[in-house]
Amino acid sequence: MSDLFMGISPAIPVVLAGLLAVILPWHYARKVLMVLSPLAALFLLLITPQSGVYGVVEMAGLSFETYRLDNISRVWGLVFIIAAFLNGIYAWHEKDRMSDPSGLIYAGAGLGAVFAGDLLTLFFFWELTAISSIFLIFASRKGEAYRAGLRYLAISVLSGVLLLGGAVMLYNTTGSWAFGGVGDVGVFSIDTPGGMLLFLAFGIKCAFPLLHNWLQDAYPKATATGAVVLSAFTTKLAIYALARGFAGTEILIWIGAIMTAFPVFFAVVENDLRKVLAYSLNNQLGFMVCAIGVGSELALNGAAAHAFVHIIYKGLLFMTMGAVLMRVGTTKASHLGGLYKSMPLTTVFCMIGGAAISAFPLFSGFVAKALTLSAVLHEHHYIPWLILVFASAGVLEHSGIKIPYCAFFGHDGGHKVKEAPFNMLLAMGLASFLCLYLGINYGALYNLLPYAVEYQPYTYDHVVGQMQLLLAALFAFTFLMRFKLYPAEKDITILDTDWIYRKVLDGAARWSCAMLDRLGGAMDQGWAGLGRTIRKGLFNLFSPAGSFARDVPSGIMAVWSTLLLAVVLIVAYIYAS
Amino acid sequence: MIEASFLPAALSDHAPVLLVLVPMVLAAIVAAQPSGRFGWLAALIGVVSTLILALDIYGQMQASGAPVAYAIGGWQPPYGIEFRIDGLNIALLLLLGVMGTLALIFALPSVADEIAKSKQSLFYAAFLICFTGLVGVSTTGDAFNLFVFLEISSIPTYALIAMGAQKDRRALTASFNYLVLGTIGATFFVIGVGFLYMSTGTLNMADIARLLVEQNDNRVVQVAFGFILVGLALKAALFPLHMWLPNGYAYAPNFVTTFLASTATKVAFYALIRFTFDIFDPTASFVTGLLTWVITPLAVMAMVISSAQAIFQVNVRRILAYSSVAQVGYMMLGFGIASLAGVSAGMLHLLNHALMKGALFVALGAFSYAYGVRRIDDFKGLGQLMPGVSAAFTIGGLSLIGVPFTVGFVSKFYLVSAALERGWWWAVALIVFSSVLAVFYVYRILINIWVNPAPVHEPAIKVRRVPMMILIPLWILALANLVFGVQTDLLVGLAQDAARAALDGGMGL
Amino acid sequence: MTWTPELALGLALALPLAGGVGVVAFGRYPNVREAMTLIAAVLLAINVAYLVEIAPSNPTIELFEFAPGLSLKFKLEPLGALFAMVASGLWILNSLYSIGYMRGNKEKDQTRFYLCFTLSIAAAMGVALSGNLITLFFFYEALTFSTYPLVAHKGDAKARKGATIYMSILLSTSIGLLLPAVLITYFVAGTTDFTPGGILGAAGPVLSSVILCLFAFGIGKAALMPVHPWLPNAMVAPTPVSALLHAVAVVKAGVFSMLKVTTYVFGPLTMAATPAADALAWLAGFSIVAASIIAMTQDNLKARLAYSTVSQLSYVTLGAMLASPAAMLGAALQIVMHAFAKITLFMGAGAIYTGTKKTNISDMAGLGKFMPVTFAAFGIASLSLIGLPPFGGTWPKFFLMQGSDQAGHPWLMAALIGSSLLNIGYLLPIVINAFFKKPKDDAPMRPGMPPLLAVLPPLLTAIATFVLFLLIDPLVSYLAPVFSMEIAS
Amino acid sequence: MVELISERFNYIIVIALMMIGLYGVVSSANLVKRLVGLSIFQTSVFLLYITMGKVFGGVPPILPYPAEHGDGHGSDAGHGTAAAHAGEGAHHSVEAAHDGDHIQSDAQTHGATPGATQSDAHAGAQGADVAHGASQAASHGDLRERVGEAVHSLAEQAAHHDAGPAAYDGVHHTAEIIYSNPLPHVLILTAIVVGVATLAVGLALVVRIRESYGTIEDSAIARADYSDEIERGTA
Structure with missing residues (x-):
């Protein structure tokens, strides 16, 4: 049995299930697929005994390594499968035909990318994630979602083609399409043009500062279930790719540090709670990027662990917001509040998620983040460390406190709604359980990590230090709320840096459209005008009444012949003498 | 093609003179009786006999490998008039025979349609005389005799063109202009011949040629060449002496246009080659100078300017007439290149042009027969009404443009090679440019024929079925354009033989 | 009678012509007439499949020689066989579709339409199988002439104007530039035969640059800017014709000729030594981006697709000019992949027009509900054009990127990357508008169902884009020897 | 000088006649006058031939x-x-x-x-x-x-x-x-015949032109043709 399926990438059943779901008209059949296919993937993952390259496909003179299992890809693969499974449960009630296959293919593509052993396979699944996920955004069927979806797709495809371009350039210099060997990390350098392109490609999907806006743009516009799915795969896939490709690249430390810090400011003032989550997603990614930049085994463990737990608790938070969105119809902080009465379980789950993301001890965030912070400190990157610490406090500020407070407590929005449906609660419950379980039984988490861990998170220093930080932040929040200094939840749109480039790019695009339109017009006109001018000139000369083709009386012709005779004689004279 | 004489010895011995005599005598007979149909039959007999005799002579030449010479009345050259047929003029004779035959087949319905019944026999008589003249020009080996035949062909031509007056009175003025110009040209020519006689004392071409070798420094010879060149260029409608041609072709009866377009200027062109390369010394500096600095520039001007003139014409026959002037330019360019390749390209184009213009004018005749149309606007929708004729016309048009696998391409190709051989890149560029212009004027017609919808006529115009007598020559010519476009050996062989005969003085066989 | 290569070559030309004869003969009986077209198409496809099989052995027919080195010559080689296969295969679908479209729209002069269609397919076959430049040129011109009545099919003033521009640009470039190029090639090389490795090795860099420029602009059907305006102007034609122009015959003949010239007349070595090739590659890159941007500004669906074609064709030109093995392979694949994607788009546009008489994209909002199959096919083809896996369009982009880097022009990849994004910008909104947007006016918009024959073919071709993605292996191993590319293991 | 002229007297006459004839052709708009010019032009050639036939x-x-x-x-x-x-x-x-x-x-x-x-x-x-x-x-x-x-x-x-x-x-x-020398005489006899024939045809044409146009002035004929074209709308 297991031999039969040995070497089949776990992505395959999920993608196939997705394709099947495209044509399956029955709601529950699709749902069963959504729940079962991650289990099938898990099965395939588990029966693969050891690291290695499986499932090599030869095509067009190229070989595609579809299933490369090693210590790094195993972590991501596992958590992706878990996320897909939870999403399946969470979306059980969802009737929309588009989001089911989309979510499945998307998850499958994410898995495929993680298990891709070479850059071309990676490119294939990389693009597939882009194409499949866009429908999750469209599924909300709002005008702004279409535009955001297109922008999202364009950015994703840009990332994909950059990846392809980089791969091609690397191939032409090295003669290999390999994306590192089994267990290799940091296989590329940004000093080569090809490596630079790859770095940019990963960076876009990883939402580097100034390349991040697609995330805040698109995720909050997806459906309730869609946002959960989206939050899980794309960015974490990019983290995986970065870890694989660029671990130890110094600039990543600074990029990561900035990534952790700046979203805090936006998140604090943002009104749309799902957008707040999107900013906090950015912030969390920063920790991982920073860890990858450090590049030590400890740091990479930190990144992996963080990615693992983050998928779960960020998913949990998006799930709770999804439940709110589904029941209330909005996630604007200014419209919410007091929901703890009608949605008590959701409130609890949200608080667990908040605690996890804020890295309260005993929650999964704590054990993961500790690894990263220690690694940064261990390599003596003090300034980045300080920034990370500040950002940790900020996380609590906006994700740990603001979200539960604004949604479920705070002033009463007056919404009387039902509790979230059972399947949602179940998914949230499972995620919450994982958050707690991994926080407490951290050994289970550490055993999964790429490298052997001899790390004790629950030391006195760690716990106290973290608690001091958290309490200070909590105090600050209370203080600010008390004196009404906290930015009030207003129904406004926050301008991010995307405003600049959207304006600039939009302007540039419009300008070049106009110019090229004119150019095209001018070319058309030019052809036509040229044709007209020539035609007119020729017509004046050669038309039946024109000066060259008029009927001439025979006398004139006689003159011509005489003239020609004269010319002939003169020429003959000249030539003869 | 034909390897030996096939006629009885009595005929084949006298074939060169019979070439001229048969149509001449028939002309007299035709003129004396009133029946148009008889006239047509006699003309056909005259033309076909010419063709047969020409083929026989060709066979003789192939068999003996030498020119066929015939002393009129037994008076040996250089004292008597000699008819002498070599590789150069046999091509012309065959062309005359073939084109004359095809044109005459077409003539029966066309002439019956366009010429008053009472005039038909005279018309055919005039045609026969004209034909006699053309054959005579191509046959004779005597310079003055050539002038006489040239005029014998011209004078009936004036009359034939003027016959078009029944449909359009401008034929009269066109004919008159042609007459004035033609006479001036002929007079120039005869002056030139006079000067030649002055300096050599003989009129036999071969004899003159022999004597002139020593006389290149002689001013009389140079002036003679100048006069002959201009005179014949006028007859051959070299730009800018072409002005008689467009109206002449446009307003003459269809049959006349068809016949003249494929033969008349060609014969003058032949005479030009004969005089330039055979009689005068082509290596003499005044000859090469004139070819390079007068003929060639005028030739390319003809190619370009006349093509441009053709584009804007409203009368389709004028379009084709201007195109003929441009085609003369191509031939003259080959002539101006003055190499073996150039002259053979010119000769090839001469033959090919006869095929394409023949097809085109016969097709125009068919259109005119069925609908009475001449103006380009009237051609709208003809493709649907007369698809067969339109297809033939299209083939001719494409050949005129020089689309590969038509004869037009072949001769342009050889012309381009000849120009390149001399390193005349600019000439190649102009040939191509002129071809583009040709695309435009042909395109204008084809568009109207095939694409533009026919206007609705109130009341409906009368339509006649196009008779087989028109369709047969039409399709023979159209297919010839294709066949000889791919099976080039025959025509290229003829043209190369002709060029060798002209330049090397040999038989070129 | 055995099926010899000679016979098959002859049949490739004769079958469409025979079809044309049949069409004319049965012009009065529409069913028989269209059956004739279909039968000819199917037989041709079978025949060409055989040709594809024997192509690597290069069977040659030389019909007649009218000057030393100049002859009507057919020579089969993989590139041409592939083009012939694409053209003949798509002809079947296009014929089916034409039947649906022409009947659905009650077009007039259908006999002429089908006749010219068969003629242009015959001409395309001639282009594909030609063994030397002169034969290619002849059939190239024949193609121009036989498609002209199709472009002007509607016969109104607008159609005539468009057709006039179509004709005049194509003719003047081909006679004014292509023919001189052919002749100069002949006089430089002494032959015009397509020879692996090229025949222009003797020409110096200046001369070869001149010749290359003459070819690049003389092959007006490849629509390299600035000789592209004929293409948008030809949009006045009925949609099956546009599909023929853009996917099956005309532009494909153009870029195919371009590729064939650079492969067999110049050869990679000569190309590398030709300075103009770089400049033309950049021009192609510019063409790719500029045409995409212009496409974004078009609201008329067919006009947008036309500019998209201009852009996509320049991929092939780019590949041909770069002349590195991967780039040439990419160019060859682009001919195939673009054919399938673009024919889908055009047939989709035609189906929309047949069903709703709508031509403007802004009016198509909400149509997806009524024509889901059409728009789904449209969307798939769009993705293929953008170059996203798992659709065929991925491969040419991949090989072109590889080729441009191989040829030392990594920056040209930017053009390819930019074009992908722009493709998203102008293709996907059409589908998304149709599926997700509410129609503009509230009036109930229940379009007439387009005939099945106008819906099915685009679906099939859309599926084909996916199949082609998987079929890349045989394609590459078939083409690789042409570009002397060692297959990377 | 005088001797030179007298020696070439015949040639001078020939040239003068030729020029007069050509001038007649060129300058006159009257078709008959044009034919007269043409005849004079031809006649000059006859004289040329006869001159060359004289042998001391x-x-x-x-x-x-x-x-x-x-x-x-x-x-x-x-x-x-x-x-x-x-x-x-x-x-x-x-x-x-x-x-x-x-x-x-x-x-x-x-x-x-x-x-x-x-x-x-x-x-x-x-x-x-x-x-x-x-x-x-x-x-x-x-x-x-x-x-x-x-x-x-x-x-x-x-x-x-x-x-x-x-x-x-x-x-x-x-x-x-x-x-x-009899030969040029013979030749020119032929040429005269040709000339007469040409003249006859020319005059016949003029008669026909006069019949259909009502004028034999070149410019008037051109005007008539042009107005015809205008009528047909093809000018």
Whole structure:
């Protein structure tokens, strides 16, 4: 049995299930697929005994390594499968035909990318994630979602083609399409043009500062279930790719540090709670990027662990917001509040998620983040460390406190709604359980990590230090709320840096459209005008009444012949003498 | 093609003179009786006999490998008039025979349609005389005799063109202009011949040629060449002496246009080659100078300017007439290149042009027969009404443009090679440019024929079925354009033989 | 009678012509007439499949020689066989579709339409199988002439104007530039035969640059800017014709000729030594981006697709000019992949027009509900054009990127990357508008169902884009020897 | 100067007529006048031919005793033209033999620049030529050679035997007699016929033009044609 399926990438059943779901008209059949296919993937993952390259496909003179299992890809693969499974449960009630296959293919593509052993396979699944996920955004069927979806797709495809371009350039210099060997990390350098392109490609999907806006743009516009799915795969896939490709690249430390810090400011003032989550997603990614930049085994463990737990608790938070969105119809902080009465379980789950993301001890965030912070400190990157610490406090500020407070407590929005449906609660419950379980039984988490861990998170220093930080932040929040200094939840749109480039790019695009339109017009006109001018000139000369083709009386012709005779004689004279 | 004489010895011995005599005598007979149909039959007999005799002579030449010479009345050259047929003029004779035959087949319905019944026999008589003249020009080996035949062909031509007056009175003025110009040209020519006689004392071409070798420094010879060149260029409608041609072709009866377009200027062109390369010394500096600095520039001007003139014409026959002037330019360019390749390209184009213009004018005749149309606007929708004729016309048009696998391409190709051989890149560029212009004027017609919808006529115009007598020559010519476009050996062989005969003085066989 | 290569070559030309004869003969009986077209198409496809099989052995027919080195010559080689296969295969679908479209729209002069269609397919076959430049040129011109009545099919003033521009640009470039190029090639090389490795090795860099420029602009059907305006102007034609122009015959003949010239007349070595090739590659890159941007500004669906074609064709030109093995392979694949994607788009546009008489994209909002199959096919083809896996369009982009880097022009990849994004910008909104947007006016918009024959073919071709993605292996191993590319293991 | 003009008097007339004729063709809008100009133009050519046919000191080309010099040349010499050549040649040969080189050199001068004087340009040239041929037969073609031989024998006859009357006259009266070469006359007779025919056709055309246009003025005809075109809307 297991031999039969040995070497089949776990992505395959999920993608196939997705394709099947495209044509399956029955709601529950699709749902069963959504729940079962991650289990099938898990099965395939588990029966693969050891690291290695499986499932090599030869095509067009190229070989595609579809299933490369090693210590790094195993972590991501596992958590992706878990996320897909939870999403399946969470979306059980969802009737929309588009989001089911989309979510499945998307998850499958994410898995495929993680298990891709070479850059071309990676490119294939990389693009597939882009194409499949866009429908999750469209599924909300709002005008702004279409535009955001297109922008999202364009950015994703840009990332994909950059990846392809980089791969091609690397191939032409090295003669290999390999994306590192089994267990290799940091296989590329940004000093080569090809490596630079790859770095940019990963960076876009990883939402580097100034390349991040697609995330805040698109995720909050997806459906309730869609946002959960989206939050899980794309960015974490990019983290995986970065870890694989660029671990130890110094600039990543600074990029990561900035990534952790700046979203805090936006998140604090943002009104749309799902957008707040999107900013906090950015912030969390920063920790991982920073860890990858450090590049030590400890740091990479930190990144992996963080990615693992983050998928779960960020998913949990998006799930709770999804439940709110589904029941209330909005996630604007200014419209919410007091929901703890009608949605008590959701409130609890949200608080667990908040605690996890804020890295309260005993929650999964704590054990993961500790690894990263220690690694940064261990390599003596003090300034980045300080920034990370500040950002940790900020996380609590906006994700740990603001979200539960604004949604479920705070002033009463007056919404009387039902509790979230059972399947949602179940998914949230499972995620919450994982958050707690991994926080407490951290050994289970550490055993999964790429490298052997001899790390004790629950030391006195760690716990106290973290608690001091958290309490200070909590105090600050209370203080600010008390004196009404906290930015009030207003129904406004926050301008991010995307405003600049959207304006600039939009302007540039419009300008070049106009110019090229004119150019095209001018070319058309030019052809036509040229044709007209020539035609007119020729017509004046050669038309039946024109000066060259008029009927001439025979006398004139006689003159011509005489003239020609004269010319002939003169020429003959000249030539003869 | 034909390897030996096939006629009885009595005929084949006298074939060169019979070439001229048969149509001449028939002309007299035709003129004396009133029946148009008889006239047509006699003309056909005259033309076909010419063709047969020409083929026989060709066979003789192939068999003996030498020119066929015939002393009129037994008076040996250089004292008597000699008819002498070599590789150069046999091509012309065959062309005359073939084109004359095809044109005459077409003539029966066309002439019956366009010429008053009472005039038909005279018309055919005039045609026969004209034909006699053309054959005579191509046959004779005597310079003055050539002038006489040239005029014998011209004078009936004036009359034939003027016959078009029944449909359009401008034929009269066109004919008159042609007459004035033609006479001036002929007079120039005869002056030139006079000067030649002055300096050599003989009129036999071969004899003159022999004597002139020593006389290149002689001013009389140079002036003679100048006069002959201009005179014949006028007859051959070299730009800018072409002005008689467009109206002449446009307003003459269809049959006349068809016949003249494929033969008349060609014969003058032949005479030009004969005089330039055979009689005068082509290596003499005044000859090469004139070819390079007068003929060639005028030739390319003809190619370009006349093509441009053709584009804007409203009368389709004028379009084709201007195109003929441009085609003369191509031939003259080959002539101006003055190499073996150039002259053979010119000769090839001469033959090919006869095929394409023949097809085109016969097709125009068919259109005119069925609908009475001449103006380009009237051609709208003809493709649907007369698809067969339109297809033939299209083939001719494409050949005129020089689309590969038509004869037009072949001769342009050889012309381009000849120009390149001399390193005349600019000439190649102009040939191509002129071809583009040709695309435009042909395109204008084809568009109207095939694409533009026919206007609705109130009341409906009368339509006649196009008779087989028109369709047969039409399709023979159209297919010839294709066949000889791919099976080039025959025509290229003829043209190369002709060029060798002209330049090397040999038989070129 | 055995099926010899000679016979098959002859049949490739004769079958469409025979079809044309049949069409004319049965012009009065529409069913028989269209059956004739279909039968000819199917037989041709079978025949060409055989040709594809024997192509690597290069069977040659030389019909007649009218000057030393100049002859009507057919020579089969993989590139041409592939083009012939694409053209003949798509002809079947296009014929089916034409039947649906022409009947659905009650077009007039259908006999002429089908006749010219068969003629242009015959001409395309001639282009594909030609063994030397002169034969290619002849059939190239024949193609121009036989498609002209199709472009002007509607016969109104607008159609005539468009057709006039179509004709005049194509003719003047081909006679004014292509023919001189052919002749100069002949006089430089002494032959015009397509020879692996090229025949222009003797020409110096200046001369070869001149010749290359003459070819690049003389092959007006490849629509390299600035000789592209004929293409948008030809949009006045009925949609099956546009599909023929853009996917099956005309532009494909153009870029195919371009590729064939650079492969067999110049050869990679000569190309590398030709300075103009770089400049033309950049021009192609510019063409790719500029045409995409212009496409974004078009609201008329067919006009947008036309500019998209201009852009996509320049991929092939780019590949041909770069002349590195991967780039040439990419160019060859682009001919195939673009054919399938673009024919889908055009047939989709035609189906929309047949069903709703709508031509403007802004009016198509909400149509997806009524024509889901059409728009789904449209969307798939769009993705293929953008170059996203798992659709065929991925491969040419991949090989072109590889080729441009191989040829030392990594920056040209930017053009390819930019074009992908722009493709998203102008293709996907059409589908998304149709599926997700509410129609503009509230009036109930229940379009007439387009005939099945106008819906099915685009679906099939859309599926084909996916199949082609998987079929890349045989394609590459078939083409690789042409570009002397060692297959990377 | 006067001498120069008087020597070339005929040519001046020819040129003047030719120019007048051409001017008539060019300047007049009247079709009949144009034909008249054309006729004058042609006439000038007739004069040119006749001028060149006049030979000082020529002899009629009649051979005295055609039967006597057989041996293979008889058939050649028997023909008229051949006889003329031979006669001239004989005359000059005799001249050369008797009167030294005076006339011969004269003839050669004319031969070298024909048309310089109106005298015996053609015949003289030819005579000199043939005489030359007599002494240097080998340098010419086969036919020439044969004629040269014939001439030689004639010259010998004239010198040593009882020369024929023609040859005798030729010897003694060369300078006074203007001999008319018949050939140009014959030619020009033909040309006149051609000219008359052309004129006739031309006049007939003018008559027809007058019938259909009502005018024979070129400009009026052009106007009429143009207004026709306007009517048809094709101008």
